[in-house]
Amino acid sequence: MGATIEQQEISPKVQEWIDSVIKQDEIDRYLEDGKCFIDEAAIWRYLEENSKPDDARIRDIIAKSRALQRLEPDETAALLHCTNDDLWEEIYAAGLEIKQEVYGRRIVFFAPLYVANLCVNNCAYCGFRRDNKAQERKCLGHDELRDEIRALVSAGHKRLIMVYGEHPKTGADFIADSIRIAYETKVDNGEIRRANVNAAPMCIEDLRKLHEVGIGTYQVFQETYHRPTYEKLHPQGTIKGNYLWRLYALHRAQEAGVDDVAIGALFGLYDHRFEVMGLLMHAIDLEKRFDGVGPHTISFPRLEPAVNTPWLENPEHKIRDDQFKKLVATIRLSVPYTGMILTCRETPDMRKDVLMVGCTQIDAGSNIAIGGYKAAAIASEKQQFILSDNRSLDEVIRQLAEMGLITSFCTAGYRCGRTGEYFMKIAKAGKVHCMCMPNAILTFQEYLEDFASPETRAVGETLIEQEIEQLPVQELKDHVRGLLARVKTGERDLYI
Ligand code: SF4
Secondary structure, three states: OOEEEOOOOOOHHHHHHHHHHOOOHHHHOOOEOOEOOOOHHHHHHHHHHOOOOOHHHHHHHHHHHHOOOOOOHHHHHHHHOOOOHHHHHHHHHHHHHHHHHHHOOEEEEEEEEEOEOOOOOOOOOOOOOOOOOOOOEEEOOHHHHHHHHHHHHHHOOOEEEEEOOOOHHHOHHHHHHHHHHHHHOEEOOEEOOEEEEEOOOOOHHHHHHHHHOOOOOEEOOOEOOOHHHHHHHOOEOEOOOOHHHHHOHHHHHHHOOOOOEEEEEOEOOOOHHHHHHHHHHHHHHHHHHOOOOOOOEEEOOEOOOOOOOHHHHOOOOOOOHHHHHHHHHHHHHHOOOOEEEEOOOOOHHHHHHHHOOOOOEEEOOOOOOOOHHHHOOOOHHHOOOOOOOOOOHHHHHHHHHHOOOEEEOOOHHHHOOOOHHHHHHHHHOOOHHHHHHHHHHHHHHHHHHHOOOHHHHHHHHHHHHHHHHHOOOHHHHHHHHHHHHHHHOOOOOOOO
């Protein structure tokens, strides 16, 4: 059974575990001449040398992105220094156009599921940090986990991001068990078809265990790429204090066979231009080492308040809304083929605005308290931070449908092996939506049949009709109509 657990001081046994986590040879093997791919001096040089781009250069860069080519660091640095508001409007428009070209008018939905908040680390900005005595500690037991999954599945979710702190009680075996439970738990027509994981960096052997149970995407955010800031915010002597162990977490994942990996930075910890450059360098290094397979998604969470976390009261590098929109658009243009995740940390208005510069995935109906879905309550002392968009899944889906965006719960690509190198090839060729739009339509119809309110169903069915008409060839339209008819008579999980 799960239980509320008082966070203990670090016992000798836990300390022994902490000391055993980092495998130095699983860092050293990736260094080049002893150095990592984040070269602080080079990043500042790119930023300085491209600090006054003229309009023609910015337009050339936009054109390169529109051709679905990844940008080079000097080009991203130039975008970050654009000061012409008219050009920013062109950048936003290009971001949306690129996203539509690669992914179509569909948005993938997921839900975060916080499984445990035990953590041996002490990150200054985090409500789950070890020294935060105001935090109630909890680790879901199997029955409690099933309850959470049933609550999520009953709302219509098919895709999770399962979140864990770093602690010996929630290591790789625990995570693998919880993924298994997520896939096994069904409610009527509902089930989880894709369990992504956000967890601490692991060694290759542990990552293989997650690969074996069918982990979806493995997310590890570097938080900040600026090493002096990283070392200030993540105390030395903690596992997370090791910058390089975290920096190469996704390289190890690739070696372990987990070929969908996700990067991110926590914006507000340091200068946002440096962080965007860091994300680009990370994407470039993954592409270079793993046959062109860059990050499957990029996340760009902003700092949010958390209970009893004074560091968050006045952060020096807090990001304004206008800066945030610009940095998201810059990431979109810099890595045109990659999924981009916009979360409920942002307000509904901000999400509506920023979604349209090229994001591909959002969450909705989210609850980040441990056990919060079944309890249907959000208590601030149980959360890692405070969410800003608390609308239901149905409300958000309806809003998107009114904006002409179709909700996708599709997970077929993963289950058909369209991951890693294969996915990157079709994404870079702008062909994801030829398969994904029909599958989005089919999963959207499932949602409308099983979970939607009457209002959402009405808007959704009109949109589906329009989307079928937009499919490129008659044969495909007929095929999708045939599959849709089968969904309407009760068949589920149909895809092409
Ligand atoms: S950010 Fe992650 S590693 Fe750091 S204290 Fe919070 S849960 Fe632990």
